Amino acid sequence: MAKKVSVKEIQTTCCYCGTGCQLLFTVDQDANKILDVHPVWGRTNEGTACLKGWYGWDYLNDPQILTKRLKEPMIRKNGKGSPLEVVSWDEAIKFVADNFKKIKEKWGPDSFLGAASARGPGNEAGYITQKFTRAVMGTNNIDHCARICHAASVAGSRQTIGEGAMSLSIPEIENAEVIFNIGYNAAASHPIVARRIVKAKEKGAFIICADPRITETARISDLHLQLKGGSNVALVNSLANVIISEDLIDHEFVKLHTKGFDEFWEIVKEYTPEYAATITGLSPEDIRFTARKYASSKHSVILWGMGITQFSQGVETVKCCCSLAMLTGNFGRPSCGTGPVRGQNNVQGTCDMGDLPDVYPGYQNVTDPEIQAKFEKAWGVKLSNKAGIQLTRVPEFVIHEKDPAKRIHAYYITGEDPAQSDPDLEEIRETLDQVDFVVVQDIFWNKTAEHADAVLPATAWGEHDGCYTSSDRGFQRVRKVLEPQGNVLPDWEITCRIATAMGYPMHYNNTEEIWNEMIDLCPKFTGATYEKMERQGSVQWPCWDKGHEDTGTMFLHKDGHFATPDGIGILKTSPYHPPTEVENTEFPLSLCTVREVGHYSVRTMTGNCRMLRNLEDEPGWVEMSLEDCDKLGLREGEIVKVFSKRGSVYTRCKPTERVKQGAVYMTYQWWIGACNELTISSLDPASRTPEYKYCAARVEKIKDQAWAKEEVARIYEDLRSRMHIVKEEVLA
Amino acid sequence: MNSFIKANPIRCIGCRTCLISCVVAHEGKRIFEIDPDAYNFNPRLFMVKTARVSAPVHCRHCENPACKASCTSGAIYVRDNVVLVDTKKCIGCKNCVIACPFGAVEIVETAEVQHDGSPRKIANKCDLCAGVADSPSCVKVCPTQALALVTEDDLSESVADKRRSAAVAALV
Numbered sequence: 001m002a003k004k005v006s007v008k009e010i011q012t013t014c015c016y017c018g019t020g021c022q023l024l025f026t027v028d029q030d031a032n033k034i035l036d037v038h039p040v041w042g043r044t045n046e047g048t049a050c051l052k053g054w055y056g057w058d059y060l061n062d063p064q065i066l067t068k069r070l071k072e073p074m075i076r077k078n079g080k081g082s083p084l085e086v087v088s089w090d091e092a093i094k095f096v097a098d099n100f101k102k103i104k105e106k107w108g109p110d111s112f113l114g115a116a117s118a119r120g121p122g123n124e125a126g127y128i129t130q131k132f133t134r135a136v137m138g139t140n141n142i143d144h145c146a147r148i149c150h151a152a153s154v155a156g157s158r159q160t161i162g163e164g165a166m167s168l169s170i171p172e173i174e175n176a177e178v179i180f181n182i183g184y185n186a187a188a189s190h191p192i193v194a195r196r197i198v199k200a201k202e203k204g205a206f207i208i209c210a211d212p213r214i215t216e217t218a219r220i221s222d223l224h225l226q227l228k229g230g231s232n233v234a235l236v237n238s239l240a241n242v243i244i245s246e247d248l249i250d251h252e253f254v255k256l257h258t259k260g261f262d263e264f265w266e267i268v269k270e271y272t273p274e275y276a277a278t279i280t281g282l283s284p285e286d287i288r289f290t291a292r293k294y295a296s297s298k299h300s301v302i303l304w305g306m307g308i309t310q311f312s313q314g315v316e317t318v319k320c321c322c323s324l325a326m327l328t329g330n331f332g333r334p335s336c337g338t339g340p341v342r343g344q345n346n347v348q349g350t351c352d353m354g355d356l357p358d359v360y361p362g363y364q365n366v367t368d369p370e371i372q373a374k375f376e377k378a379w380g381v382k383l384s385n386k387a388g389i390q391l392t393r394v395p396e397f398v399i400h401e402k403d404p405a406k407r408i409h410a411y412y413i414t415g416e417d418p419a420q421s422d423p424d425l426e427e428i429r430e431t432l433d434q435v436d437f438v439v440v441q442d443i444f445w446n447k448t449a450e451h452a453d454a455v456l457p458a459t460a461w462g463e464h465d466g467c468y469t470s471s472d473r474g475f476q477r478v479r480k481v482l483e484p485q486g487n488v489l490p491d492w493e494i495t496c497r498i499a500t501a502m503g504y505p506m507h508y509n510n511t512e513e514i515w516n517e518m519i520d521l522c523p524k525f526t527g528a529t530y531e532k533m534e535r536q537g538s539v540q541w542p543c544w545d546k547g548h549e550d551t552g553t554m555f556l557h558k559d560g561h562f563a564t565p566d567g568i569g570i571l572k573t574s575p576y577h578p579p580t581e582v583e584n585t586e587f588p589l590s591l592c593t594v595r596e597v598g599h600y601s602v603r604t605m606t607g608n609c610r611m612l613r614n615l616e617d618e619p620g621w622v623e624m625s626l627e628d629c630d631k632l633g634l635r636e637g638e639i640v641k642v643f644s645k646r647g648s649v650y651t652r653c654k655p656t657e658r659v660k661q662g663a664v665y666m667t668y669q670w671w672i673g674a675c676n677e678l679t680i681s682s683l684d685p686a687s688r689t690p691e692y693k694y695c696a697a698r699v700e701k702i703k704d705q706a707w708a709k710e711e712v713a714r715i716y717e718d719l720r721s722r723m724h725i726v727k728e729e730v731l732a
Numbered sequence: 733m734n735s736f737i738k739a740n741p742i743r744c745i746g747c748r749t750c751l752i753s754c755v756v757a758h759e760g761k762r763i764f765e766i767d768p769d770a771y772n773f774n775p776r777l778f779m780v781k782t783a784r785v786s787a788p789v790h791c792r793h794c795e796n797p798a799c800k801a802s803c804t805s806g807a808i809y810v811r812d813n814v815v816l817v818d819t820k821k822c823i824g825c826k827n828c829v830i831a832c833p834f835g836a837v838e839i840v841e842t843a844e845v846q847h848d849g850s851p852r853k854i855a856n857k858c859d860l861c862a863g864v865a866d867s868p869s870c871v872k873v874c875p876t877q878a879l880a881l882v883t884e885d886d887l888s889e890s891v892a893d894k895r896r897s898a899a900v901a902a903l904v
Contacts, residue, residue: 034764048875048876049873049875050747050749050875051747051748051749051752054749054752054753054873055752055756058764061764061765063768065768186745187745187746187747188747191745191747191749191875191876192875194745194875194876195745195875195876198742198743198745198876201742202742202743214783214784216745216746216786217745219783219784219785219786220742220745597746597747597748598747598748598752610763610764610768611752611755611756611763611764612752613768614752614755614768614773615748615751615752615773656781657782657783658781658783
């Protein structure tokens with residue numbers, strides 16, 4: 001009987017993608033052990049989950065497959081080059097606080113950059129990270145990984161429709177009549193969103209997919225526009241061209257709710273389907289058909305992902321997508337609008353919490369004196385009104401900046417692994433080694449921790465409370481499932497301790513206290529109390545009022561009232577430019593980075609889940625056309641070496657009918673087949689998002705496969721030992 | 733009539749949640765506690781991806797199974813409308829692999845070690861989770877409901893519906 005009492009069921013939100021699926025854990029609390037995990041009903045998932053939801057909790061058991069859990073604070077007492085030594089929390093906090101203080105005094109507040117985490121820590125930790133950066137360090141140099149994924153969506157949407165989030169909700173997708181997926185493969189990035197697309201198709205929706213590969217989404221589409229990689233702007237401009245020149249626009253909507261039509265037409269008039277066909281490789285007929293089909297419904301939805309944002313013209317493509325929806329009056333009603341579907345579990349939330357260099361929590365501009373005054377009053381300090389720099393510019397402000405007074409000298413990285421996730425890793429490693437003081441706060445050893453001066457161990461998802469924001473603006477609770485093992489603390493508590501040690505006391509008893517401080521400073525979130533989240537399960541922002549009547553907002557821009565200052569949407573786009581680095585004789589293939597459905601982010605979590613690792617493991621794959629494989633004499637599974645101007649990696653060859661000759665694709669989660677050794681660090685000038693989706697590469701055959709296999713195994717063992725896994729421990 | 737699992741390629745998104753669920757069902761929850769290399773990850777269904785199709789391939793549980801007819805050791809048998817392999821009897825002769833018209837059987841290594849130190853190899857195929865779960869695990873976990881267990885009742889109902897439609901159409 002006594003044993004039964006300790007078994008408890010705890011519902012929480014999945015820690016993987018932005019869909020925000022609800023999972024139910026059965027836990028033996030006495031044994032601190034997970035007995036069962038399965039999906040339960042939630043607003044977005046309706047009781048379903050993908051493989052990561054079903055089997056992705058296993059890293060909580062620290063199986064030490066890819067990397068080991070961080071369990072003690074560590075510092076390099078004798079500076080760079082000396083070993084990381086385990087110390088008490090007090091010593092670690094003092095060490096970090098003293099160094100931050102020293103750097104701030106010597107080089108000024110803008111010599112610091114904080115990277116918040118869009119993963120496990122949650123919204124409350126995100127709020128604390130930006131508050132620390134702004135109130136304690138005195139700078140707006142705060143950013144997070146949205147920069148390397150959907151920053152272009154935030155920038156492009158805010159410039160046109162005023163709000164950088166999905167205008168519609170995930171459940172609305174299934175009632176759309178036309179779904180235009182561009183650079184978005186829901187099947188790999190959000191299987192539970194893909195489920196809605198499948199349902200929409202069964203209900204009769206027409207599905208269009210613009211993608212250079214035959215993705216799963218392309219495969220289930222009614223029309224696949226297999227465009228040349230990097231030609232998105234030409235395609236969307238030509239769709240606008242057809243919509244306008246064939247008079248398929250919603251005149252009333254455009255007249256009442258938009259401006260900038262003349263300037264917009266001035267740019268898109270050149271993009272006739274015939275002209276766009278020469279850039280995209282599509283047929284003018286398919287372009288016309290797509291434009292007509294899209295404009296034919298008032299329930300047309302555009303969904304996009306990294307396939308448009310991770311280009312140097314990411315923001316431009318987003319602006320034009322928003323314009324297409326405005327031209328056809330596809331905003332402000334259910335099942336229409338724009339859907340930049342967020343990749344990581346809390347990347348929407350980390351944007352919401354103001355972990356961005358230009359906005360406070362709730363998208364309030366740092367340059368607005370009234371807003372600044374409000375936060376100064378609340379936090380009791382003078383704040384900077386200068387927008388900060390983006391994290392993708394760290395190399396520029398470290399190794400490429402000649403003047404030491406303008407450099408970044410301290411980098412506080414929470415729950416991110418730039419040495420795996422950022423483009424051109426050689427450059428990143430050099431940068432990390434040259435920053436005077438690097439702090440890594442994380443749950444696992446990772447590649448960045450190797451360059452850190454202090455390593456602070458945090459609790460993981462499942463070991464703390466809080467809330468995440470799903471991709472469709474839904475605040476949902478996450479709950480503590482297990483007692484954490486080791487000398488770890490929640491992220492928010494670590495940051496608060498550093499702040500306090502620096503002379504700015506930050507004390508909260510729980511995450512709800514942090515949340516309550518935040519919502520009172522952010523009108524759009526004020527009504528989203530913990531109590532409301534408990535009652536409704538999910539509260540979609542804007543939610544202005546704490547009263548029961550305000551249940552949140554299902555879709556944005558109701559009746560065509562946009563979130564711009566004057567409520568009017570702005571039609572915008574730009575002329576097409578080719579990608580920065582194109583194929584050449586030395587590197588004849590285009591390389592695009594894509595996603596492995598069973599793995600997540602930098603793979604510290606899923607790489608340590610037994611089932612997900614057994615489904616797919618190192619050194620990953622490079623997808624190649626059958627023609628290119630024939631030319632090089634490659635067979636499936638063979639180990640190959642992939643080169644770009646910046647580096648080379650080993651991976652396995654996967655011949656597939658799904659890619660076109662001349663283009664190759666690598667999933668970014670692998671540590672051996674780390675495609676970011678190859679990618680280019682050129683950035684979108686507006687969003688500073690890197691061009692992961694296009695660079696020039698070459699694949700080479702390795703004659704001695706037995707040697708190659710041994711070499712890969714050796715690299716794997718080396719990586720694991722660098723991540724502090726001792727082989728005997730694993731086998732025991 | 734034997735039951736079988738039918739995949740709907742319009743719904744399948746190729747995510748392979750079904751493959752993992754198959755291994756979890758057959759190996760038991762202990763695999764969340766042991767070294768991931770200490771057992772063999774052998775799903776009993778196979779994801780096939782061509783340019784236009786993604787779908788898992790399962791055993792059809794044929795009424796006159798070619799695998800059973802070809803089995804040299806009498807390891808393949810039918811019980812409660814499911815075609816099963818008696819793993820103890822199986823000698824790994826591969827006749828079933830050759831005989832199966834769907835490619836739904838394969839020979840896999842088990843964790844069992846033979847006298848000479850080599851791993852024992854046996855035929856592996858879908859058993860509709862007989863004896864390991866109340867219903868086929870792959871059907872239960874599929875996020876897009878792309879898999880369905882088809883029983884004799886389901887089939888006769890569907891046939892009756894089609895006949896009804898055909899008869900009504902004939903009137904017009």
